[in-house]
Amino acid sequence: MDGGFVHALECSLDSALLAILNHSRDCIAVIETDGALSFVNDNGLAGLGTDESVLGEPWHRLWSDESRADALDALSRALDGAHPRFEARCDTGATRLWDVSISPVRDRAGRITHVVSTARPDPDATARLEAAERDVEMQKAVAREAQHRLKNLITVVASIAKLVARRSTSLAEFERSFQRQLLNLDRAQGLLTDGAENSGTLGQVVSVVLEGEGRDPRLTVSPLPTGLIGDRSVQLLALVLGELRTNAIKHGALSVDEGRITLDLRSERDDLHIVWDEDIGRTAPDPGLSGGSGLDLIRRMLSATGAEPEIGWTGRGLRMAFTASRF
Template sequence: MSETFMAQFAQEADDVLGAILDQTADCIKLLSVEGDIEYVNRNGLRALGLSSSDELVGRRWDEIWPVDGRARVIEAVNRAGRGQNDRFEAYCPIAAGQPRWWDVSVSPIMRADGEISHLLATSRDVTEKVQESLNERRMRERAMLAAERSDSIAREMRHRLKNQLAVVGSVAKLLARHSEGPSDLIDRLENKLQALARAQDLLTVHRDRPVTAKLAIEQVLEASGAGNLIEVSTLPDARLGDDAVQQLALILGELQTNSLKYGALGNDSGKITLTGSLGRDILTLHWHEDCGRPVTKPDYQGSGHMLLTRLGSTSGMSAGVNWHGTGPAVDFHVRVMPD
């Protein structure tokens, strides 16, 4: 065959090959064995957001990738340079900065003598598939978090219900032993259940974080309607668990009930102050009543006193009532959460 024919055939073969490569939507690059870009097809330029091959030809292929992805690209070039095929998936934005994910394959191109002359790098845009996968993963993660949260809330509610039933049972037994009859028992138990309901309202609103002593006391007193009649001093910055909040609600409810019936809240001249001090994991509260008139200590200690003694004592520290000239002074204790 003449040299002219061979040259023409080679030119036509190049044109045919170029036309074939331009038909694919993939980004096809011909690399030197060292990884320099020698050719990129037309659709590849379009996929990369480029208008001319001059923007790529002559550059190292790994340099067009983000810094944290270059090591994987270099590894693929080295493997292809040793005659091995390689494939990986990686992130690389296009020229306009838009995010893209690519499924990349790199293969050696052999000459007739078996020597590697070039490397063929084919990149397919799989951004849509990756985004769908990421969205599915996020949805699964959100569903798992929602399920875990639901399970956590259910466990929490079971725990609280169990504790509250135990408290109700204990209070009911105590009131039954010291009530004057069924009607008195019902009235007293109703008051205690209302106090526990107020505590549960508080715990539900602040379910995701511990309740401070200041907030618990303020809201328990406010819910009872006596908040503006009781002077609360600055309280220590102590956090309370569920049991302590329920203790506070029951004790403060009992103290207010007694005060309305017999003490400072039952007349216009009465005054109550509530102060607190923090020991080691124990909050001690001091309830001081001034009835505005002389008051004598009662001869009989009823169910309220028993309730206070039982609920207001903890870790060897006992609740107590001391009487002064114009009313009772009550000390009681609740456990706080450690820092």
């Protein structure tokens, strides 16, 4: 702190005044005519997140870059005899925005010898500023997440197109199968959009995919594990379960009134164990469904993620078991 200035305060005005200034909630600063700081009260230094090392430095540097032009303009006007006021931002202290007013100090001859700056914390404006900054960060995060999901979606759609094309014997067959897969994928994307960021639950996936066109009482689902599953797992399960359901309607247990399906899903650490067990209501020889085109597509989709499904005929229906990552 400028010893001469403080000494003058203590001698000519009284040390009690200095104590009053130091205990003010406002940031009170005395500025030389060249713009250098001569004095800042203790609470002002604390509020700005700085210390006495700023004394002798230009006053306008107390404020953030975006406020310095306003500070310099206000100081110039005060040195011309005006009493300007402006809003200043400081990013180093707990209070971000300040309501600043500055006034000239004259000697007995009327000459301006100093400028006094009084900056009052503006908590409401600070709260609005921080809320706006949080909104900006949220918008950036949403944009990044949307970009990430779009890239994933394009990759998944391209993969589905290749897999469906390999096992389609005609353009019409490709169109029907591809549209069906896109519908299942659309349901998964709707779940990801409406649910928690980057994840959904098994219950949501099962409900959206298997009950999207109405609940079938012939399909029984075991009690589902709690907890979230990742974006990729939501998409994979939506595609696989959707294809299994379609296959069952066309060729399997849901193609006959007496048919039943049991879906068992269990969780073990980071893995999901899924068993799809069909019962057509009677004993019958293997009709060759385990090698059908729909199941071949499922096998290819799972193999692309490193999962190897076990597909077989129990004597009463198709049974498929596979393990997939939760995330």
